[in-house]
Amino acid sequence: MKKDAIKNIDKSSSPKPSGMPRRDFFKILGGGIIIFFRPWHAVELLALPGDQARSLPKDYNAFLQIAEDGTVTCFTGKVEMGQGIITSLPQIMADELNVKLESVKMIMGDTDLCPYDAGTWGSLSIRAFGPFMRAAAAEAKRVLLELGSEKLGVPVAQLEAKEGIIKSIKEPDKSVTYGQLAKGRRIERFLDVKPEVEDYTKFFYVNKSFKHADAIVKVTGEAKYAGDLKLPGMVYARILRPPSHGAKLTTVDVSGAEKVSGTQVVRDGDFIAVLNENRYRADKAIGEIKAEYSFSERPVNDKNIFESMLKAETTPRVVRTNGDLETGRQLSTKIFESEFHDPYVAHAPMETHTAVAQITGDKITVWAGTQSPFGLQDSIVRELGLPREKVRVITPFVGGGFGGKSPSQQGVEAARLAKMTGKPVMVVWTRDEEFFYDSFHPAGVIKVKSGIDNSGLIKLWDYNIYFSGTRGSETTYDVPHATTTSHSTGRGLPPMHPFATGAWRAPNNNTNCFAREVQVDIMASAAGIDPLEFRLKNLKDQRMIDCLKSVAEKFGYVPGKNPTGRGIGVACGEDVESKVAHIAEVRVDKSTGKVQVVRVTCVQDMGLCVNPEGSIIQMEGCITMGLGYALTEEIFFEGGNITDRGFDTYEIPRFSWLPKIETVILDRKDQPPHGGGEPAIINMGAVIANAIYDATGARLFRMPMTPARVLEALKKV
Amino acid sequence: MEQKISFQLNGEKTEALLDPAQTLLWVLRDHFGLTGTKFGCGMGFCGTCTVLIDNEPVRSCQLTVGEVTGKKVVTIEGLSEKGKLHPVQKAFVEHDALQCGFCTPGMIMNATGLLLKNPNPTTEQIKAGMEDNLCRCGAHVRIVEAVNTASKEMKGGK
Numbered sequence: 001m002k003k004d005a006i007k008n009i010d011k012s013s014s015p016k017p018s019g020m021p022r023r024d025f026f027k028i029l030g031g032g033i034i035i036f037f038r039p040w041h042a043v044e045l046l047a048l049p050g051d052q053a054r055s056l057p058k059d060y061n062a063f064l065q066i067a068e069d070g071t072v073t074c075f076t077g078k079v080e081m082g083q084g085i086i087t088s089l090p091q092i093m094a095d096e097l098n099v100k101l102e103s104v105k106m107i108m109g110d111t112d113l114c115p116y117d118a119g120t121w122g123s124l125s126i127r128a129f130g131p132f133m134r135a136a137a138a139e140a141k142r143v144l145l146e147l148g149s150e151k152l153g154v155p156v157a158q159l160e161a162k163e164g165i166i167k168s169i170k171e172p173d174k175s176v177t178y179g180q181l182a183k184g185r186r187i188e189r190f191l192d193v194k195p196e197v198e199d200y201t202k203f204f205y206v207n208k209s210f211k212h213a214d215a216i217v218k219v220t221g222e223a224k225y226a227g228d229l230k231l232p233g234m235v236y237a238r239i240l241r242p243p244s245h246g247a248k249l250t251t252v253d254v255s256g257a258e259k260v261s262g263t264q265v266v267r268d269g270d271f272i273a274v275l276n277e278n279r280y281r282a283d284k285a286i287g288e289i290k291a292e293y294s295f296s297e298r299p300v301n302d303k304n305i306f307e308s309m310l311k312a313e314t315t316p317r318v319v320r321t322n323g324d325l326e327t328g329r330q331l332s333t334k335i336f337e338s339e340f341h342d343p344y345v346a347h348a349p350m351e352t353h354t355a356v357a358q359i360t361g362d363k364i365t366v367w368a369g370t371q372s373p374f375g376l377q378d379s380i381v382r383e384l385g386l387p388r389e390k391v392r393v394i395t396p397f398v399g400g401g402f403g404g405k406s407p408s409q410q411g412v413e414a415a416r417l418a419k420m421t422g423k424p425v426m427v428v429w430t431r432d433e434e435f436f437y438d439s440f441h442p443a444g445v446i447k448v449k450s451g452i453d454n455s456g457l458i459k460l461w462d463y464n465i466y467f468s469g470t471r472g473s474e475t476t477y478d479v480p481h482a483t484t485t486s487h488s489t490g491r492g493l494p495p496m497h498p499f500a501t502g503a504w505r506a507p508n509n510n511t512n513c514f515a516r517e518v519q520v521d522i523m524a525s526a527a528g529i530d531p532l533e534f535r536l537k538n539l540k541d542q543r544m545i546d547c548l549k550s551v552a553e554k555f556g557y558v559p560g561k562n563p564t565g566r567g568i569g570v571a572c573g574e575d576v577e578s579k580v581a582h583i584a585e586v587r588v589d590k591s592t593g594k595v596q597v598v599r600v601t602c603v604q605d606m607g608l609c610v611n612p613e614g615s616i617i618q619m620e621g622c623i624t625m626g627l628g629y630a631l632t633e634e635i636f637f638e639g640g641n642i643t644d645r646g647f648d649t650y651e652i653p654r655f656s657w658l659p660k661i662e663t664v665i666l667d668r669k670d671q672p673p674h675g676g677g678e679p680a681i682i683n684m685g686a687v688i689a690n691a692i693y694d695a696t697g698a699r700l701f702r703m704p705m706t707p708a709r710v711l712e713a714l715k716k717v
Numbered sequence: 718m719e720q721k722i723s724f725q726l727n728g729e730k731t732e733a734l735l736d737p738a739q740t741l742l743w744v745l746r747d748h749f750g751l752t753g754t755k756f757g758c759g760m761g762f763c764g765t766c767t768v769l770i771d772n773e774p775v776r777s778c779q780l781t782v783g784e785v786t787g788k789k790v791v792t793i794e795g796l797s798e799k800g801k802l803h804p805v806q807k808a809f810v811e812h813d814a815l816q817c818g819f820c821t822p823g824m825i826m827n828a829t830g831l832l833l834k835n836p837n838p839t840t841e842q843i844k845a846g847m848e849d850n851l852c853r854c855g856a857h858v859r860i861v862e863a864v865n866t867a868s869k870e871m872k873g874g875k
Contacts (some may be wrong), residue, residue, distance in 0.1 A: 081817050082816030082817030082818065082854045083816070085815070139812055211810065211811075211813050212810075212813055212815065212816075214817075214818065215809070215810045215813065215815060215816075216802075216810060217809055218815050218818030218821050219753070219793075219802065219806040219807075219809045219815070219821060219822075220753070220791035220793065220796075220797060220802070221752070221753015221754070221792070221794050221807065221822045222753070223818055224752070225755075225819065226753035227752070227755075227756065228746075230747070230750065230752075260766060277744075278739070278740075278743075278747070279740075279747060279812060280736070280739045280743050282742055302805065319861065340765070347853075348853055349817070349819075349853050350755070350763065350819040350820045350853050351755070351757070351767055351817070351819045352756075352757075352851065379827040395856060397817070397818060398756075398817065399817045399818070399819030400816075400817040400852070400853045400854055401817075428756060430759060430761060431757070431758035431760065431762075431763075613813060614813075617813055617816065617856070617859070620855060620858050620859070621816060621854045621855035621856065622855065623855065624855030624856075624857050624858070625853065625854070625855045646758065646760060647760075647762035647763050647851060648760070648762050652851060652853060653845075653855065653857070654848050654849075654851065655844040655845075655848050655850075655857055655860075655861065656844055656845070656848055656859075657843065657848045658857050658858060659863070661858055666867075716759050
């Protein structure tokens, strides 16, 4: 085929690669049809906030390749960490391109091969990356149809594409496969505009359930995570850690470590590590280092942190406002004031932060369990002073993230040690390190003042967030006079949190839903109206109304004025454009304060659902994980010292906690897909608190709702 | 320090020159390349490193390799026979009983040990038997279903 038959090939303006030289890129990929996108569309199309979109103009990025054997390879900077996009993204690709699902292969999280992506978070893979990938597939199909038309001598309009074969509609024996069309060619196309994509309703694979594509390798132990790599001459590193955030090394004696057979001790300022081919000996050596520290701790701990937050000098920022609060107060006949507390919570993925770094020639390759391979690449570039094209990050399977692996300090540590020693180095954080260096879900205080009129309509909503985030703080209900204000430390003042905090599955929405939905329950109870009816009465958002009605039906909800003694709670909320409503049933042991969640029913409107079974699994995961922050999870600390660093004291959900879980995904094929990895976790604190109230009349304003706190609340009934 | 240690590993007699004080987990992973057995906490609290020793589910991070001398050790890699998935593995696939997959080998080994001891467990017995294996993704509901299914298939002699 003559090259000029394909338009848009303009080699002179092809952007320069940043990851690897163009020739190497093609050496790896081979030939075929390759769709790139112009990087300046990345910001718009990948919906990256300005500060996350690094400067891209020199990059070029491939989206998909159709190889000579007909295999379709998708490149994505997103990673697979259990959320299931290794299964659902190919469904979208197969449909848009009209190929069999099994012919789609995924290459994920490799900074040399994949298009730039800020990170796998915010349930963005399907809703933000998906349309982009579909556009590339649509463009590829257009190229294939043009090639097919030329090959078969049939106009494009008279061709159809199905299962990787282009056929003449009128003469079906005239056909050619995608592989045959790609053979012996190297066709590059650059997406300049976002093409129109087909309606999802025409699709075959989308909106059907498929089992995890990675299940077999995960049940046989073949699936490779970063720690499963073994490179020739590789050494394990253990790094000397301070006992507390804010501790400073004063004296150190490493002679004991040097005596452990085969150990190399390296030092760069306060960064001290032992290296040994044998993990057991590396562990032993690190224990032989004698170090002393000076401490400058802030006098905060898990008990006084909330008080410190309220006393701190803060800069209020109005997040959103409508009407005016004074009018709201005048229209209200009953006013309610509450203060809610939510502590620091750990991510605690089963795979601790792990990375391997290897230097080959002048290039460093780092394999890491990370949610942000490009973010890690940037960190290594910055901290090691290397040019970006000399740093490659590859992401094998990730053993759970939940937001905690967006920061990937372990990858920088491995890279630094590889640079210092020239050896391949593996860093596997211990569980203790994982708890110490986690970027915790931030603690926060929420103060709400709200009011209702005589008919039970909410007229006032004055919502104040102290030191936690604003996601999920939408008023949700139809309130004429509402203001949401965020209070945090102003510039130049010391930070409130004594250690790193960050995104934790549905960041801050768990805190905000807890406060909002408990406050709404308080008002419903005071108005003498059933809590579900009270919500419906105050809602205008049809999608939320549908979720609530549907969850009531699924649960078999019988209205009652709480507390009814039944132990049934209601909550609803929104996250990543999806809406969710939960009803939970609990049993409370009044003598011990122990809460057992018996049943949780959840309805989710997530727009079009690509893989229903996969999404249900995410909902079940959210509900199960959410039991933890609701009932037990809390980081204990004294200044910068995390005093709780293992699964012996930090309790995460276990099998015996399991409620009966029922899930429904509303049929919304007419809508674009919304997020699915996080929404179903947001109501778990509130729905359990409301169910405890319904069971006992005790109100909980503080998570987690431990037996001691339940007993305390019962005393006030 | 190193000495000859022999035990049965995944059905085969194994002899290796090793420091007997080394943790079994790291010997399996590093010396034998059996990386399906995972490091999750190193303190016996999470269960990701579970292997079978003489048919008992045991935390390999809490044992030294010296302690398994003469014993039968089975890891996740030794569970399937001739490429055919073990009924527990098969049930985990059928029920989609995994997400990130990091706890999965430990879950499967623990469940296998549980079913060897009690081929006909009730749901409550499954939950109790799996209690100390942790999963952060929240695949618990499906894991219980998978173990239930596997017990039925194993009883059927398949």
